[in-house]
Amino acid sequence: MPRFQAPRGTQDVLPAMQPYWQAVLDAVREVARLHGFQRIDTPMFEVAGVFEKGSGDTTDIVEKEMYVFEDRGGDRLALTPEGTPAIVRAYLEHGMSSWPQPVRLYTTHPMFRYDRPQKGRYRQHTQFDAEVLGSADPLVDAEVITMLWRLYGMLGIRGITVRLGSLDDLEPRRTYVERLKDYYRPFLDRLSEDSRRRFERNPLRLLDSKDERDIPFKEGAPKLVDQLSPAAREHHDAVQAALAAAGVKFAVDPLLVRGLDYYNRTVFEVVPDDDERAQGTIGGGGRYDGLVELLGGPPTPGIGFGTGIERIILEMQKNGVVFEPAPAAEVFIVHRGEGSAPAAVRLAAALRDRGIAAVIGEGGRSFKAQLRSANAAGARLALIIGEDELAQGIATLKPLEGEGEQAGVPLEQAAEAARARLRAG
Incomplete structure (x- = not known):
């Protein structure tokens, strides 16, 4: 196909x-x-x-x-x-x-x-x-x-x-157009097809031609700006x-x-x-x-x-103007295990409510694979929700760039904790 x-x-x-x-x-x-x-x-x-x-x-x-x-x-x-x-x-x-x-x-x-x-x-x-x-x-x-x-x-x-x-203006231009036609008339057989057609219908366009056959004649043409x-x-x-x-x-x-x-x-x-x-x-x-x-x-x-x-x-x-690639997310939510998906969805909504770009990882992939995706997305933080975290009612906040140790934070406070960490740089 x-x-x-x-x-x-x-x-x-x-x-x-x-x-x-x-x-x-x-x-x-x-x-x-x-x-x-x-x-x-x-x-x-x-x-x-x-x-x-x-x-x-x-x-x-x-x-x-x-x-x-x-x-x-x-x-x-x-x-x-x-x-x-x-x-x-x-x-x-x-x-x-x-x-x-x-x-x-x-x-x-x-x-x-x-x-x-x-x-x-x-x-x-x-x-x-x-x-x-x-x-x-x-x-x-x-x-x-x-x-x-x-x-x-x-x-x-x-x-x-x-x-x-x-x-x-249109009326004063008429006299110039006749002078322009008088100038080009002897060269008609050497002009491009477009210019020969425009000679009668719109002679001014002869000066606008970029065709190689027309360019040699343009410099010698009478100049409207001079009159x-x-x-x-x-x-x-x-x-x-x-x-x-x-x-x-x-x-x-x-x-x-x-x-x-x-x-x-x-x-x-x-x-x-x-x-x-x-x-x-x-x-x-x-x-x-x-x-x-x-x-x-x-x-x-x-x-x-x-x-x-x-x-x-x-x-x-x-002129050398360049832009750094924009990250796909500021926070990447890594989740795996039974019950992790609803918690990840709620956490993503809380982050977005605070103006934080968030992406949810694919729960069927390993933590390691999801963290690779987080790095590829340019995220600065990962919030990890696994079976252990769910059992304790927490999310693990893991910095993906810069300094800082990972730490567990209560799930209901995880979005606010992520915002504070992002603001702190």
Whole structure:
């Protein structure tokens, strides 16, 4: 009979990796609290149009990567491939525009993309998303970037830089797009298939290509950041000044466009300093002042970011962040003999009532074998209940690490005696 395996592009998060996940989730909650964000959770699937309209029908996510299916009721749905459109949908559906503005929301959410699996990139991954809706202030842009920067610092990630760009506003950008097409037109037959297709539908994406055939032409392309409209230039300068004041290490990248259609003005990515080609982005985002309108709402400015937790953990490990294996128990209850099982169960309950992690050994095994299991579980104490102990109404308290002699304690006092011994170290 064949043995099943996890689907390609997914992973099991085994116990040894759980401390990393817990550290990231704890840091996410804290950094969100420090910046005044409230948690929101959206469904794992949405009406497909949320992403087709929100992410853009020329993006890789919609064209190639989205998991789309029809349910039994005939509705066309999609597993969530990115967080922003779903959060904007919720903002509109629940009337959040009537809340005090801006609204600051965050989530940690599974994302699903049919992408080529590689280290740190999975077809199912978990993303920390943060969004601010209802403010066009450039200081909000800087605050969002600073929030992401602070998260990485809290997790021990060093040697990173924020790559900062600006896409101007939609109308001023049209002139630039024509200049960009004029530049690329003579090279069309030398570009990748994706870039040739995007040339007509979304020329800005040519600058986002990582294909080896396209890279030689990117440096010579006209730079949008060099010809921003006055309003966008003022906004871009204000973001840079605020990031400098916050102590965030950043560099202006004139080729940065990001891979989603809804961005305008500020865009950014966080990249390790040793990644010269910027292929290993840890996180990024940007401003999307037209997205709410695309999804049927009133004009509403917004900005946000996404960062994959799996990718964060890889960077933590690269930076030497390690965790000691967490013990499975603080106290291990060794028992054997008639009547020992009920006493062990009562003792375990008393320990857990006191907040002490307890594991009950297998009564069919020898005392020696159970003590080996206690050591393997990382327990600091063993409480032993055998026939002799039951006859005397006691449990033998045996230290498994450090100093101290084993001693018999009354069964009804054994949990409290274990707590006192653990506190004493």
